[in-house]
Amino acid sequence: MKAIRFLARRSSRPTNVRFSSTQNFYSLFPKTFNNNTKPFNFDVRELRNEFIKLQSQHHPDHAPQNEKEQYEERSSTLNKAYSCLKDPLLRAEHLLQLAGYSLKGDQAEHTDISDQEFYMTILDIHEAVEEAQTEKDLEPIITANNDRIKSLISKLTDAFESEDYNTAKDLTVKLRYWKNLERTLREWGPGKPIMFTH
Amino acid sequence: MLRSIRLTSQAWPSPVVPMIRSYHQKVLDHYQKPRNVGTLDKTDINVGTGLVGAPACGDVMRLQIRVDENGKISEAKFKTFGCGSAIASSSYLTELVQGMSLDDAGRIKNTVIAKELSLPPVKLHCSMLAEDAIKSAINDYQSKRLKAGKAPTLGPQASTPSSTTVSSGGASS
Numbered sequence: 176m177k178a179i180r181f182l183a184r185r186s187s188r189p190t191n192v193r194f195s196s197t198q199n200f201y202s203l204f205p206k207t208f209n210n211n212t213k214p215f216n217f218d219v220r221e222l223r224n225e226f227i228k229l230q231s232q233h234h235p236d237h238a239p240q241n242e243k244e245q246y247e248e249r250s251s252t253l254n255k256a257y258s259c260l261k262d263p264l265l266r267a268e269h270l271l272q273l274a275g276y277s278l279k280g281d282q283a284e285h286t287d288i289s290d291q292e293f294y295m296t297i298l299d300i301h302e303a304v305e306e307a308q309t310e311k312d313l314e315p316i317i318t319a320n321n322d323r324i325k326s327l328i329s330k331l332t333d334a335f336e337s338e339d340y341n342t343a344k345d346l347t348v349k350l351r352y353w354k355n356l357e358r359t360l361r362e363w364g365p366g367k368p369i370m371f372t373h
Numbered sequence: 374m375l376r377s378i379r380l381t382s383q384a385w386p387s388p389v390v391p392m393i394r395s396y397h398q399k400v401l402d403h404y405q406k407p408r409n410v411g412t413l414d415k416t417d418i419n420v421g422t423g424l425v426g427a428p429a430c431g432d433v434m435r436l437q438i439r440v441d442e443n444g445k446i447s448e449a450k451f452k453t454f455g456c457g458s459a460i461a462s463s464s465y466l467t468e469l470v471q472g473m474s475l476d477d478a479g480r481i482k483n484t485v486i487a488k489e490l491s492l493p494p495v496k497l498h499c500s501m502l503a504e505d506a507i508k509s510a511i512n513d514y515q516s517k518r519l520k521a522g523k524a525p526t527l528g529p530q531a532s533t534p535s536s537t538t539v540s541s542g543g544a545s546s
Contacts, residue, residue, distance in 0.1 A: 290426060293426075294424045294425070295424060297433050298424070302452070352426070352431045355431040355432075359454075370455075370456065371430075371454070371455050371456045371459075
């Protein structure tokens with residue numbers, strides 16, 4: 176029975192993803208997040224320490240023979256939870272999902288007229304990146320983007336604290352666009368075409 | 374299959390039709406050598422600009438069309454910052470709409486793009502983004518004409534047909 180469940184979990188990725196997206200990742204790290212809290216802003220180093228500790232406690236290599244599967248499952252869940260929570264964008268998405276707000280799926284199509292200016296800005300900046308000749312040209316763009324991301328994260332902290340999920344959702348979508356730019360900037364090379372991978 | 378999709382557009386220019394390659398190569402081809410990348414003057418009364426984004430993945434797409442006096446799309450340009458499928462979708466779209474009436478272009482479904490490029494289910498939203506972009510460009514063109522006091526040549530807001538236009542629905546060949 177257990178073996179079947181394990182195999183099923185392993186072989187069907189979509190189910191896997193769905194399963195993990197409804198689980199509260201915060202609850203796996205009771206030391207960092209005591210009293211069932213789900214803060215958006217916290218000390219990532221503390222989380223990392225607890226993650227390493229938990230992983231070594233439940234390392235599959237040290238599992239008793241009959242509990243190997245549970246250990247493996249737990250270890251993989253911890254990996255997923257940690258990589259989600261340490262990243263501001265994934266963390267925001269996770270918090271929204273826990274609150275019943277989804278950002279995935281076919282919501283890609285709605286475009287608000289009020290977004291036009293926002294899209295224009297993004298397009299302009301990406302074009303500037305494309306036209307950059309040297310890394311020096313990128314510096315002001317990188318600085319501006321880091322500031323933008325920092326300010327979004329601080330606004331997200333407020334939104335989640337006041338449980339204003341609609342605002343949090345808007346901010347998270349914006350953060351996604353700027354994170355794409357951040358990656359573009361990181362992977363930039365002279366004359367290299369810009370293409371996202373996701 | 375492929376041919377039948379293409380033939381739905383009467384105005385499709387013929388050069389690229391015999392293409393017996395795998396679909397995957399077509400996507401590759403479009404995003405490695407994207408067609409019609411660029412900008413049209415967005416203040417031009419004959420130009421419509423569509424600017425759309427995909428909240429689910431953070432892609433941004435700009436599609437511009439130039440409409441001639443017969444209400445047909447004479448030129449299309451795009452700029453997309455997104456994944457390979459989004460780039461390929463918009464690149465293919467600029468070829469597809471070439472020579473189309475606005476009515477026909479407005480009726481393009483994302484499934485046509487997805488089929489042509491053989492997009493996997495997780496990338497369907499890229500073709501939806503392209504469909505949104507052409508609709509948004511047509512809207513922009515038409516509202517711009519309305520504001521300027523010129524009736525749009527075709528479409529729901531079209532006034533009584535003038536000598537150079539045909540009434541909507543009767544898109545002539």
